[in-house]
Amino acid sequence: MNRIKEIPFFSHLDKNGLKKLNDISTIKKYNSKEILFFEGEEPKHLHVLLDGVVRLYKTNHKGNQIFLHQFLPVSLIAELANFENIPYPATAEFTCRGEVLRVDYKKLEEGFFKNPELSFQIIKSLAGKLKIMSEVVTNEIVLTSEAKIAKFLVENGELFSSLKNTKVASLLNLTPETLSRTLTKFKKQEFIRIDDGLEILKLDDLVEMYAN
Amino acid sequence: MNRIKEIPFFSHLDKNGLKKLNDISTIKKYNSKEILFFEGEEPKHLHVLLDGVVRLYKTNHKGNQIFLHQFLPVSLIAELANFENIPYPATAEFTCRGEVLRVDYKKLEEGFFKNPELSFQIIKSLAGKLKIMSEVVTNEIVLTSEAKIAKFLVENGELFSSLKNTKVASLLNLTPETLSRTLTKFKKQEFIRIDDGLEILKLDDLVEMYAN
DNA sequence: GTAAAAATTTGACATATGTCAATGATAATG
DNA sequence: CATTATCATTGACATATGTCAAATTTTTAC
Numbered sequence: 441m442n443r444i445k446e447i448p449f450f451s452h453l454d455k456n457g458l459k460k461l462n463d464i465s466t467i468k469k470y471n472s473k474e475i476l477f478f479e480g481e482e483p484k485h486l487h488v489l490l491d492g493v494v495r496l497y498k499t500n501h502k503g504n505q506i507f508l509h510q511f512l513p514v515s516l517i518a519e520l521a522n523f524e525n526i527p528y529p530a531t532a533e534f535t536c537r538g539e540v541l542r543v544d545y546k547k548l549e550e551g552f553f554k555n556p557e558l559s560f561q562i563i564k565s566l567a568g569k570l571k572i573m574s575e576v577v578t579n580e581i582v583l584t585s586e587a588k589i590a591k592f593l594v595e596n597g598e599l600f601s602s603l604k605n606t607k608v609a610s611l612l613n614l615t616p617e618t619l620s621r622t623l624t625k626f627k628k629q630e631f632i633r634i635d636d637g638l639e640i641l642k643l644d645d646l647v648e649m650y651a652n
Numbered sequence: 653m654n655r656i657k658e659i660p661f662f663s664h665l666d667k668n669g670l671k672k673l674n675d676i677s678t679i680k681k682y683n684s685k686e687i688l689f690f691e692g693e694e695p696k697h698l699h700v701l702l703d704g705v706v707r708l709y710k711t712n713h714k715g716n717q718i719f720l721h722q723f724l725p726v727s728l729i730a731e732l733a734n735f736e737n738i739p740y741p742a743t744a745e746f747t748c749r750g751e752v753l754r755v756d757y758k759k760l761e762e763g764f765f766k767n768p769e770l771s772f773q774i775i776k777s778l779a780g781k782l783k784i785m786s787e788v789v790t791n792e793i794v795l796t797s798e799a800k801i802a803k804f805l806v807e808n809g810e811l812f813s814s815l816k817n818t819k820v821a822s823l824l825n826l827t828p829e830t831l832s833r834t835l836t837k838f839k840k841q842e843f844i845r846i847d848d849g850l851e852i853l854k855l856d857d858l859v860e861m862y863a864n
Numbered sequence: 865g866t867a868a869a870a871a872t873t874t875g876a877c878a879t880a881t882g883t884c885a886a887t888g889a890t891a892a893t894g
Numbered sequence: 895c896a897t898t899a900t901c902a903t904t905g906a907c908a909t910a911t912g913t914c915a916a917a918t919t920t921t922t923a924c
Contacts, residue, residue, distance in 0.1 A: 500795075501795065559772065570785060571741075574785065583713065606872085617911090830881060832902060833903085
């Protein structure tokens with residue numbers, strides 16, 4: 441109950457509302473690599489990530505994972521499936537131990553959807569998701585690998601420096617080989633330098649590669 | 653004003669609400685091939701498609717159009733850009749003459765967002781868009797061309813029969829050549845027959861290609 | 865500090881799909 | 895009906911990116 445009060449999503453609820461919400465929800469702990477839900481599964485709960493990190497991915501025809509997004513607390517996860525009453529469109533997996541609030545969706549719908557503040561929060565969340573998906577489309581369909589990498593270097597330089605290349609490659613849905621080759625190319629062109637962290641030497645040239 | 657009353661989105665508004673909405677919106681007509689908005693443009697209005705057909709697409713690095721979705725009346729178009737206050741993520745173009753209701757978004761936000769019924773409609777719309785985007789991702793990233801085509805034949809057989817192959821190819825973001833080759837392949841395998849309309853001979857084999 | 869494991873780089877090759885060009889088939893127009 | 899114009903098919907080739915394997919480097923663990 442105290443946990444629920446701290447969720448920005450529900451923080452505006454009054455005592456009665458909190459109690460009702462508490463009655464239809466449970467908190468569940470997960471370990472790293474545990475699956476919150478599989479692509480294709482029927483949703484019964486609304487999941488609110490309280491703690492830990494969840495990665496969302498689809499699986500392609502060859503069985504490779506296509507990374508879509510990484511969720512940090514506190515966020516709703518795949519609420520689309522609840523609202524549209526469709527199977528989960530992707531798989532959600534914990535990358536470290538964490539916790540979710542599982543809310544019985546049917547009961548939530550009955551009791552809470554008249555609440556304007558909650559509606560507003562849901563709108564925010566959905567719009568955010570839509571933005572994410574739109575970016576996925578841009579990154580995966582519109583951009584070449586080179587452009588994807590250039591964009592990532594410019595926009596996530598810090599993160600790049602802190603991660604192994606294999607990890608970066610998987611975030612970008614590329615093979616480590618492609619990433620490696622592209623990075624050496626960028627180094628040869630003197631767009632970047634890498635020693636103990638990324639240094640961008642020719643920002644404009646990098647940006648040019650993905651912006652239009 | 654009468655037009656507004658007929659929009660399901662706003663049909664629940666009372667007289668006063670309708671009047672206020674009417675004051676902040678205008679109806680604009682468009683011809684075929686006219687652009688409603690360009691990718692990257694700053695949104696000022698919420699667009700409600702009242703009449704006509706609008707196709708939404710992105711442009712890739714080579715200047716090719718990547719088809720995302722076709723809107724039929726009555727629908728909100730790219731409201732994401734309004735809600736998130738970001739540039740339009742894609743271009744919207746009329747494929748035939750039509751009409752939109754342009755609502756001054758700032759003013760709408762100030763005056764209407766407390767309305768629970770409207771919020772609910774917006775949630776519905778956003779969730780629908782999210783579903784569309786999720787399908788785009790599935791189609792474009794997860795499936796091979798062959799699978800895309802198989803899926804389209806199974807799910808849109810009627811439409812397939814009524815369209816030229818060039819048109820189908822562009823809906824699927826494929827070249828006509830690839831479509832043609834794949835179709836001949838399916839015919840050779842006796843999955844389909846085409847004479848004066850599509851006939852699916854081996855549904856299971858086709859479905860097998862894209863379902864997992 | 866050494867051994868084992870993991871990550872990176874590089875080369876050779878595979879593959880799906882696009883591009884271009886030529887030809888044949890259909891449809892549209894006067 | 896004849897003539898364009900559009901569409902479909904086919905082949906040869908290009909290209910980006912993945913796959914596999916080997917060599918090298920870096921990191922981790924004892």
